[in-house]
Amino acid sequence: MDAVQQRIDAMVKANRVMLFMKGSAQFPMCGFSGRAVQILKACGVQNFETFNVLEDPDVRQGIKDYAQWPTIPQLYVNGEFVGGSDIMMEMYESGELQQLLTQ
Template structure:
């Protein structure tokens, strides 16, 4: 496994929920990342994020790691879920919240 793949694998494995995004949760750098953050916040789950704009290796590597061409990308308990469009569809259908509950994802503090 390449160095970048092992780094991504470690990030995905270390967090229940991780979002690879452009920017940060407080300052998203694209509308899709902003929408993904809003969805996760609405679900009330604790999550980590990785700003792909700060690391070109991760930015390119995540696309081949997941075999998904766009960013943001959501992983829950090590499993690739999808990008913001899939997140939105799942959220609107109640499936994203159900997945978080079934996988016993930690709730956000506050």
Template sequence: MSDTNARIAEIVNGNDVVLFMKGTPLFPQCGFSSRAIAILDHLGVDYASVDVLQDMEIRQGIKAYSDWPTIPQLYVKGEFVGGSDIMMEMYEAGELHQLMADAQVKQAG
């Protein structure tokens, strides 16, 4: 396992919910990342974020790690959930809320 993969695995497995995104929750740098943050904030769950624009190794490595070509990427309890579109579909269907409940993700605050 490469150093980058090991770093990603540590982040993914060290947080109940983590979003790899462009920018930060306060200043998302793309519309898809902004939408992903809005969904997580609306769910009210505690989550970590990683700004891939600050680390090119993570930016490229996360795509190989998940075998998913785009960012943002959401992980819950170490499992890859998907990107912004999948998050939106799951949110609208009530599936994302159920996933968080089933995973016993703690609420923010």
């Protein structure tokens, strides 16, 4: 595991809810990232960590390799990859995401 992968792994493991996104929770820089933040808030999650991939090109590419997932945003809960905004929306609509977040 290279240095970028180690940094990503440390962030994922250090935060119960970790969202790699474009922009910040306060100022999302793409519609998908904004939707991911809104879904988390709709689930009642107030405290979650975000990382703005636009500020670090190494992490922007590295996170895609880390999860073997081509798009951003990416949500991790309890160290496990959940998915991007489409998967988050599907899980939210089914109630699965709320369950995962309250465990």
